[in-house]
Amino acid sequence: MSIKGKAYIAGIYEHPTRLAKDISLAQIHAQCAKGALEDAGLTKDDVDGYFCAGDAPGLGPMSMVEYMGLKPRHVDSTDTGGSSYVLHVGHAAEAIAAGKCKVALITLAGRPRAEGMATGTVPRSRGGTPTPDEPFEFPYGPTVVNMYAMCAMRHMHEFGTTSEQLAWIKVAASHHAQYNPHALLKDVVTVEEVVNSPMISDPLHRLDCCVITDGGGAIVVVAPEIAAKLKRPKVKLIGAGEFVKTQMGGKVDLTYSGARVSGAAAFAEAGVKPADIKYASIYDSFTITVLMQLEDLGFCEKGKGGAFVADGNLIAGTGKLPFNTDGGGLCSNHPGNRGGLTKVLEAVRQLRGEAHPAVQVKNCNLAVAHGTGGSLGLRHGSATVILERE
Amino acid sequence: MAAQERKLPAPAISQETQAYWDAAGKGKLLVRKCTGCGQAHHYPRTICPFCFSDKTEWIEASGKGTIYSYSVMRRAPVPYAMAYVTLAEGPRMVTNIVDCDFDKLKCEQAVKLVFKPTDPTKASNSRS
Numbered sequence: 001m002s003i004k005g006k007a008y009i010a011g012i013y014e015h016p017t018r019l020a021k022d023i024s025l026a027q028i029h030a031q032c033a034k035g036a037l038e039d040a041g042l043t044k045d046d047v048d049g050y051f052c053a054g055d056a057p058g059l060g061p062m063s064m065v066e067y068m069g070l071k072p073r074h075v076d077s078t079d080t081g082g083s084s085y086v087l088h089v090g091h092a093a094e095a096i097a098a099g100k101c102k103v104a105l106i107t108l109a110g111r112p113r114a115e116g117m118a119t120g121t122v123p124r125s126r127g128g129t130p131t132p133d134e135p136f137e138f139p140y141g142p143t144v145v146n147m148y149a150m151c152a153m154r155h156m157h158e159f160g161t162t163s164e165q166l167a168w169i170k171v172a173a174s175h176h177a178q179y180n181p182h183a184l185l186k187d188v189v190t191v192e193e194v195v196n197s198p199m200i201s202d203p204l205h206r207l208d209c210c211v212i213t214d215g216g217g218a219i220v221v222v223a224p225e226i227a228a229k230l231k232r233p234k235v236k237l238i239g240a241g242e243f244v245k246t247q248m249g250g251k252v253d254l255t256y257s258g259a260r261v262s263g264a265a266a267f268a269e270a271g272v273k274p275a276d277i278k279y280a281s282i283y284d285s286f287t288i289t290v291l292m293q294l295e296d297l298g299f300c301e302k303g304k305g306g307a308f309v310a311d312g313n314l315i316a317g318t319g320k321l322p323f324n325t326d327g328g329g330l331c332s333n334h335p336g337n338r339g340g341l342t343k344v345l346e347a348v349r350q351l352r353g354e355a356h357p358a359v360q361v362k363n364c365n366l367a368v369a370h371g372t373g374g375s376l377g378l379r380h381g382s383a384t385v386i387l388e389r390e
Numbered sequence: 391m392a393a394q395e396r397k398l399p400a401p402a403i404s405q406e407t408q409a410y411w412d413a414a415g416k417g418k419l420l421v422r423k424c425t426g427c428g429q430a431h432h433y434p435r436t437i438c439p440f441c442f443s444d445k446t447e448w449i450e451a452s453g454k455g456t457i458y459s460y461s462v463m464r465r466a467p468v469p470y471a472m473a474y475v476t477l478a479e480g481p482r483m484v485t486n487i488v489d490c491d492f493d494k495l496k497c498e499q500a501v502k503l504v505f506k507p508t509d510p511t512k513a514s515n516s517r518s
Contacts, residue, residue, distance in 0.1 A: 121465045135401035135411075136433035137484045139508055141463065146472045149461035157459070157497040201463045201472075249439035250432035250481025252474055254459055378484075 002269055007093035007104075008227035009235045009387065011040025011220030012345045018184045018333060020214035021114045025057050026067045028109035028216040033068055036218035041230050042103060049074040049101030049221075051092055053084035055110050055336045064107065074101040080244065080381020081373025082283065084108075085219065085341035087383035089369075090240030092221035102223040109216030110336015119212045119337050120144040121200065133247075137378065144285070144337075145209060146201040147377030152288035153203055154254040158303065163203055165306035166287040167194035170207050170330050172314035173284065177327025179356040184211045185331040194287075208287040210328075215335035217345055233352040239270030239386035246379045255303075257289075258382025259296035259370055266384035267298065272366060274298040277386075279350040279361045280321055281343035281369040284328040285376075290314075293370055294321075297384065316359040325350065325359035340371030340383065351389040365389045391492045396468040398486075400508040409448060410434055417505055419451040421479050432481035453503030454478040462492045475501055 013035030015028055023031075029052070037043060050072040056064045060077040064070075074095045080087055085108055092104035112119050123141045125134065155161045171191055177183040189207060197207040227234055242265075245258035267273065274297060282297075284290045291305040299321060300308040308321075316322035326332050326346040329339040347367040349355045367387050374380035403411045413420045422434035426443030437444050460473040471487040487495060488506060 121463075130402035130404065132404065132406075132435070133433055135403060135407065139398045139401050140472060140484055140486045141398075141466070141470055142472060142484065143463065145465075146461045146463045150459040150472060150474060153461055154459035154497060198465075200465045201461045203461075247432075247482070250430070250483065252458065252482040254474070 001097060003090065003093035003097050003240055004238045004269055005236055006097035006224070007221050007237045008224060009089070009219060009237065009344070009348050010222040010227055010230050010232060011036040011042065012218070012348045013039055014217045014333070014342060014345050015215040015335065016182045017215050018182070018213040019113050020111045025109055025111055026064065029056060029064050029107045030068050032109060032216045032218035033105055033107050036105070036220045040220045040222070040232060042220060044069065046103045047105045048072055049092060049095055049104035051076045051088040051104060051106040053077060053108070053338070054079040055108055055338055072101065080383065082285065082338035083340045083371030083373035083381040083383040084338065086344060086369055086371035086385055087242050087381065089219060089221055089237060089344060089385050090242060090383065093237050093240060096221065096223045102226055104221040106219040106221065106341070107216065108218070108335060108338060108341040110338060111214045112212055112337055113214045120209060142378060143201070144375065145204060147375045148286045148288055149201040149204045150377045151254045151292065155288065155292065156203060158255055159306065161291070161306035163195045163205070164191050165310050166208055166291060167191040168310045168312065169284070169287040169290045169314065170194045172312060172319065173324055173328045173330040175315045176325045176359050177331035179358045180327045180332050183327040183332035184213055204286055204288065210285050210330050210334045210339065211332070212337065213333050213335055215333055217335065217341045219341065219344055234390040235348050235351045236388045236390045237385060238388045239266040241265030241269070241384045243382045244379065245382060254377060257292045257296050257372060257376055258380055259293045259372070259384065262382040262384040263297035263370065266386050270386040272386060276366055277368050278364045279325070279347060279367040280323045281347040281367065282323050283339055283343060283370055283372045284324055284330045285334070285339060285372070287330070289372055289376060290323070292376070293372065297368065297370060316361060322359070322361050325355050338373065340373060343369040343371055344385065347387055351387055391462070391469060393471065393488050393490050393492060394468050396470060397509040398506060400510045406436055407434055414505060419453060419503055420448045421451045421477065421481060422446050423449045430479045430481050432483045449479065451503070452478045455501050457487065457495065457497055457499045457501055458482050459497055460487055460495050462495070471495060
């Protein structure tokens with residue numbers, strides 16, 4: 001069974017806040033749910049499927065189901081870090097195709113800024129019973145930044161990728177963010193500014209890293225017969241793929257990501273090729289994340305990502321592959337340190353023709369949204385969806 | 391920039407890997423090897439992650455390896471070098487590169503095993 005054409009994204013919402021000092025975590029989830037349902041033209045009582053991940057307060061979906069007064073007959077709280085919500089879109093389509101629900105709500109929220117969390121530069125343990133990997137990693141000081149940095153270091157070693165090439169990814173995101181009134185960073189930056197920003201963990205500079213923001217978002221995925229009755233432009237899910245890439249028992253290969261598998265599966269299901277894609281939402285926790293995923297999704301050959309992203313090739317209007325036209329995680333928003341959901345949101349805006357006019361891709365009928373969650377350098381979840389305007 | 395000494399949190403030891411840490415305390419690095427498929431893996435498991443055989447055993451590593459990748463964490467109270475090192479026995483392991491000049495590190499550089507004490511007052515399974 002394929003999910004191709006079995007589900008539509010009918011509603012989306014991105015919380016405008018980037019600092020949620022006076023809003024609770026549950027409140028952000030519910031505000032996003034309300035926004036996405038209103039966008040779709042549906043009500044809370046239409047929801048019969050609920051999807052959330054580890055950012056939701058409480059055990060799995062239960063606390064938020066109660067808080068929002070939902071009565072789902074299907075729930076899924078699969079947590080693959082920041083990629084969870086891209087994966088949830090695929091799982092929602094599977095549930096809809098199997099008749100388990102008709103209106104699936106996916107929510108995300110987080111408050112790392114308000115909570116003063118040292119997101120990227122301090123080693124963090126999950127607490128409780130250690131994972132089997134933890135004793136063999138945690139004492140050495142793995143952080144979010146230095147593990148992604150090791151991917152960049154190896155990529156540079158094997159393929160000659162440069163810091164200037166990585167910087168172009170941030171430059172492109174900043175060109176887009178200047179048009180997003182909600183973006184945390186709205187200033188356009190240059191390659192020189194990126195490579196001259198302070199080194200955080202070699203070879204990643206401060207401006208190679210995404211922002212840390214509070215906020216959230218929600219997505220409503222519906223069955224075709226529901227979508228047919230709604231007034232919003234129709235965005236159809238035509239392909240989905242997921243994967244978990246690990247250290248493979250010590251056969252670690254930092255030069256590629258799980259996108260190699262999840263992307264191939266999504267493209268095969270959709271029956272389209274990377275060259276057909278008009279707009280790409282690519283997880284951008286760091287510049288290197290984008291570069292590796294573009295290679296692994298098949299937009300260019302492995303090792304040629306540096307040349308592919310250089311010279312503004314990712315900038316809407318001038319480049320061949322407009323990416324993250326909302327400014328992405330590098331400039332706009334990375335709610336709860338989990339950026340997968342916002343990737344889906346901007347892809348839907350592009351397909352609806354509702355992106356900012358300065359970055360709207362002409363005749364945007366086919367888009368990809370891709371997420372990576374966990375740590376690219378340790379173990380990560382990978383999820384890809386391909387969306388089509390109908 | 392020269393490496394400085396820093397306090398490492400102690401590992402949270404499970405029943406499955408007690409022998410590994412006992413050996414480390416005596417200055418020996420153990421690697422888990424499968425007698426079914428003949429491959430060594432890391433981190434160590436009782437059941438081989440390659441062939442799922444439960445016929446695995448400890449071998450002592452030679453202590454020789456090469457840097458697969460590394461990153462010097464500059465934004466830390468005491469900067470340090472994270473690394474993956476490819477052991478002569480095959481597996482790549484997460485570790486630190488110590489007693490070195492951070493600015494002279496390179497991928498594929500040869501390294502040798504050295505042990506550093508951990509701080510038992512900083513247990514690794516506490517939240518930070």
